[in-house]
Amino acid sequence: MDTTVYVPIPDEGTAARPTVTPAVRARALTKTYGRGEAQVRALDGVDVDFTAGRFTAIMGPSGSGKSTLMHLLAGLDSATSGQSFIGSTEVTGLNDKALTALRRTRVGFVFQQFNLLPMFTAEQNITLPVELAGGTVDKQWLGTLVDTLGLGKRLTHRPSELSGGQQQRVAIARALIAQPDVVFADEPTGNLDSRSGAEVLSFLRRSVRELGRTIIMVTHDPAAAAYADRVILIADGKIAGDITDPTPESALAGLDALRTVAAR
Template sequence: MPTTTAAARATALSKIYGSGDTQVTALDAVDVDIEAGRFTAIMGPSGSGKSTLMHCLAGLDSISAGQVWIGETEVSGLSDKALTQLRRDSVGFVFQAFNLIPTLTALENITLPLDIAGRKPDQQWLDTVIDTVGLRDRLTHRPSELSGGQQQRVACARALASRPTIVFADEPTGNLDSRSGAEVLGFLRRSVDEFGQTIVMVTHDPGAASYADRVLFLADGRIVDEMADPSADRVLERMKAFEQARG
């Protein structure tokens, strides 16, 4: 069983696509613990398996071998219905493509997971989320009336509004300018420090990774290194070293 300090955990996690000559091993017997109340960044070159790892840990993708837990629940053993409920109640997501509902306002998109679950939002927390990502004057706008950066901030607010056990973010600042990106990353950092939120973020940006407590480095489907208390410069140096080694 996983320890109580792990918000998510994987043992011998493998993910294989295709078969025969077209078989690709995206994850190769990965062991990882995601500590609760911490901000973890996942980095690696294109094709390293970082997004696949996040999707498997979040229960969005099936696994080929091994085990995955969210909290004390083994994800790989759940029915589709139970897995859907676990993701709805315990997991927040921020996708690169926003995944907003075009007919809903910004506020309705933010509260959608809570509405589906039949839960009322914690108004004080919701106000904190909205004000921190700077959306107070955009709440009645639909996605088509928002810039890409504003849509991404709606997506971040939606992921955090229900205060889930763990938030998975795939390049959450990829479509933001540097100032807006820093605001969102600062809020993710605050949500960990002040509210005990657990964040797992896939990023290629050393500056974004520097907001994390810990960076995991993937290459060829395996965790090959990790860094505590990262800085942008140290992360960039480590990434360059990996690229030179692969080259």
Template sequence: MSAVASDVGLRTAVQARELVKVYGRGDTAVRALDGVSVAFAAGRFTAIMGPSGSGKSTLMHCLAGLDSVDNGQVYIGQTDITKLSDRDLTRLRRDRVGFVFQSFNLLPTLTAEQNILLGLELAGKKPDRAWYDTIVDTIGLRQRLSHKPSELSGGQQQRVACARALVARPEVVFADEPTGNLDSRSGAEVLDFLRMSVRKLGQTVIMVTHDPVAASYADRVVLLADGRLAGEINQPTADSVLSALKHLGA
């Protein structure tokens, strides 16, 4: 299966080649990924979708170096991360990748600003103040930087988590069901920010979601079914995504 690269002419930020991931052994083995090849363009917002058990979360975890693969390669930029040692993989995730999860993972005793800068501080790095100011203004929370998570709404907390993922200027941000714990209004705030980070800041975002409305914020949707690629949608709408999922039996 050839790599899917619909964004012709754009630099590839992340690429999977013939990925295979099997959980369990023998009769109980589950082939979560079955020869998946797909490319994600830099400076684009891509959503990964599929029915429950399709392999979408497994694919993201393998792309991000959070899970090992049984066969195939994953490239972030020009780096084959499947060949890295644990130490080098940890360094790559710290220096070149940002993460946003369904749970906000903010430290309750720290302010919003301290949470945003925590990763850089732990890495012994100083923030680029101009970049930091750009991110803070983009998330629209400058007046809330001194507040602790308990003083912020769910949507505001997730935007702080997004800012934390972006502040180190990663090559790619992986977002795993980032609106899963939010109401529709707060979810829209977070999705607006992710889309804005792509269009105004040039960020690359790859998001797993089960929500057709969330997927409609992306430039492109990659569809999985039974551990294999099942198509893609460019310039998706909620209706086009929902229709595609129905055909996949979601």
């Protein structure tokens, strides 16, 4: 086995700092639940940067803190301490009103559950975030998304008339319609069969490479992680490794390494 696929991240003091502000970053980010002996530290002083225009996957064993990290980065949950940033904006310093505005205009979301409104057509579901924010839909950008995601013949269909893969493509278009700074995807293929899942992951990768988007995806699946440009490994609430240009084999090796350490 190639032992170079699992690469620990250098200490903060020795790591080269980027000269360009990352799309998303965390500094000493911590999240605890409960108190006293019942306290659980779900995230433990995380420092990590996510480069703009890249597809990054976050992987780790169950309970490792990967979804907690995504939720704090996206402003879906509050941190116990530390900071998270989207661009130069400190998410952890925003009030509820500012967080709502941030999520509507600068952040897109794709979840395991498609969360489409059943009474709306595909096109209405796609354009909903812009309309909720009181904006005007960019018809050219909508056309680009529809063409890239292969939805041209499905815009008048309601969710019940679409397959799971098609519904998730609508959800991706909805996440991208406001041209957000970053899209967070939480197990986006969890409810799909392998063929539909591969299709959706291909579209996410195309969104990065052809449309210039920034995507951060949480997944437990090494095959899904291999669609990303980079995999961040997390264990026990801490960043534990970093894989560049992952393959299913290298992602699995990294995950197995975490499990081996945890079992000791």
